[in-house]
């Protein structure tokens with residue numbers, strides 16, 4: 001479904017990605033791991049079109065993603081969450097969730113300005129869909145409270161709710177376990193797996209937390225110095241000598 005081939009990304013003299021290739025199949029959760037500076041975020045930013053790679057191709061569902069503009073990526077069913085959260089603190093949890101649907105059903109400016117009946121209907125439909133998503137994520141009780149002030153773990157779930165509102169077929173999850181307690185990481189892993197069976201999506205999960213990777217991913221790609229060093233099941237990648245070497249440091 002997502003196919004990355006020979007991706008190269010250079011920033012002046014720095015090569016962030018050096019011929020990376022792998023695929024993420026339908027319905028699969030693929031983990032992307034590697035030490036700091038390995039190139040994980042750079043790859044994520046190529047898929048979301050923040051960066052344009054120097055060489056290589058990215059196709060999604062047969063479509064050349066590099067031919068799209070950044071805002072068109074989400075319209076193709078790709079949603080993302082952010083490492084440090086990107087919510088609107090003063091909006092309510094419900095409103096933040098509804099923002100996620102903007103890519104598919106924002107009424108036109110004129111319709112909003114004239115307050116056409118369709119605008120109200122669209123809003124009502126989005127609101128009821130957002131309630132459904134919040135209930136599925138156990139957030140309905142918080143729907144009318146502002147996002148600010150909630151614990152970090154709760155806000156991570158609100159981000160997930162917002163991403164689900166775009167009805168993604170591919171989720172890009174950027175270090176979802178970062179800043180969470182051990183118990184919260186376990187809960188989040190289970191939630192992601194439950195959401196996949198409820199809503200149906202594949203995911204690319206950048207993560208340092210090996211417990212989360214092992215417990216959530218069907219397939220793992222490991223990177224180091226901008227290259228793919230292992231690609232297989234979580235257990236195969238965890239036992240790969242190249243991965244152990246990359247994490248523990250090279251012997252002289």
Ligand SMILES: Nc1ncnc2c1ncn2[C@@H]1O[C@H](COP(=O)(O)OP(=O)(O)OP(=O)(O)O)[C@@H](O)[C@H]1O
Nearest residue numbers: 011014015016034035036037038039040041042043
């Ligand atoms: N905008 C940029 N300009 C110059 N160099 C960059 C830029 N973004 C990333 N790099 C470099 O590219 C390499 C890969 O960085 P990247 O952030 O993709 O790694 P990472 O695996 O996500 O690391 P981390 O786990 O620490 O987030 C690093 O050497 C980094 O310094």
